[in-house]
Amino acid sequence: MKFTTQKNCQTIERAMKNQTNRILVNKKALPYLLIAPTVFLFLWLLVYPLGNVFYLSFQNRLLSRPKLDGFIGMSNFVKLFTADPVFWEALVNSGKWVITEVLLQLVFGLLTALILKKKFRGCGIFRAVLFLPWALSGVLVSMLWSMMYFENVGVINAIFQRLGILSHPIAWTGNTNTAFWSVVIAELWRGIPFFTIMLLASLQSIPEELYEACRVDGGGVASSFRHITFPYIKDTLVLTTLLRVVWEFNSVDLILNLTGGGPIHKTTTLSVYLANTARRDGDFGYGSAIAVISFFILLIFAILYLKLSKYDQEDEGV
């Protein structure tokens, strides 16, 4: 038995023998070789560009007028803070957007996870169906919801009119009163499954005996949630919420496709403003200044949040 394995291995070894193989055998160098491609990509496409954004934010850099390129000091930031009402509006919208999205997604995601955790007939199918929106792209989701929001062919108007709630059709994403909430609902549709999946995974790691012990001690549903469920899933809650805040803060695909940031900046968040400044206006200097501000907002938020929630970070906590 031993002999045959050895023989197999030797043939394969001969086939694979070359210079790199000899280096790989070196124990000390191996882990570094294994992480080398990742480190290289990170330095090239994450660390360097990140520094570059800071550099660009002090520059004038317009795609349409390259002759004006050059160092302009703090001008971009001065313009942002003192002469740009859209920036302040975008800042407020970002806050509104992130808070409503994350809170609603968290509440509905947690409720769904608590239900799906129970064992009952058909729970596999329900899981597969309810997780589904997670796999769809922002563009697809905006397409699905556009088909329902459209003024003339949209199904929501049709249903509401038939029920007598509306007397005439509304352009849901074009109306200043409804645009924001239309986008919020579509994003909610896509965002709930993320919380459901993460929280369900965390709930499943709670030993069932704990609940039995609680029941024996006469604890009800509320107290078992407070004393068992919550402490167990707290770290996951903190981390998923944080990840989601960052994610929602950055998310642009759905807003860009449903409203483009309009009507009259009602749905322009900071990231949408950044994307529009970069892609539509080709103003890379000003866009970089917005990016720098976004970066610091997220950084400060993340630090405060982790401090306040007393998240005990272990070196391998994912």
Add this chain to the structure above:
Amino acid sequence: MTMQIKTQRTLQKSFLIYFPLFIATIWTLFPLYWTLVTSLKTSGQILSKPVTFLPFPATFEHYVKAWNIGGFSRYFLNSMFVSSISMIFTVAFATMAGYAMARYRFRGKRIFLLLLLCTQFIPTAMLIIPLFMIYNKLSLINTPWSLVITYTTFHIPFNALLMSTFIKGIPYSLEEAAKVDGCSGSQAFLHVLLPVLLPGIAAIAAYSFISSWNEYLYALMFTTSSRHYTLPIGLSMMIGEYSINYGQLTAGSIIALLPAILLFMYVQKYMVSGLSAGSVKG
């Protein structure tokens, strides 16, 4: 008496479990259903009032047109190419990095881990400008490669962390036994560890494929000619058109979402169990 308790329990169960789930299912499926139905209607039916909830008679003409005239065959192939190639790179690099983290102690490991975690907090929109400039210098704008490299880089961190928890879950004694039998380290990896690891690899492969398949902002920034559009960009340009062709738009959407949904159905079982395995501290 017991019968009564039993019926009471069933009633309770259906109110606390099945009723909310029923609502959630309708909420989840209705948008998908509506798009599917619209894609199967004739152009006349789509615009007719009052709206109909079933496509009758059903037609596949929008699918044929979206594929042949609407450019979706090209978008589909572009997406397929970009997503598959970046999936291969992501899986390879994430497995390598995950293995290094799970099996070795080395100087700088903590910094590397921290770097992986930090990448999750970098605002993606922030990097579109400098990345555009890098790729522009290398003439990679309007090629699939700018997207392949970007997606690979952005998908490594999460998958590498996931991979390292998968590998940690497999006892090292397996590889050791193979080495005692005379296998070299790489052989032990290929013949002993890899087969056990396959479900985990399938999960991260599918995950990274779906993420690339769905990505929008970088694709929007780095492709400017319709020849290189991926599916999300193709769809997005269609929504932006002045007079929208609803039939082709919905048919194109169904084409775009099918691969993602099929892959997702396959991996979603692993996902929750993989994550709960990873969330156990140790």
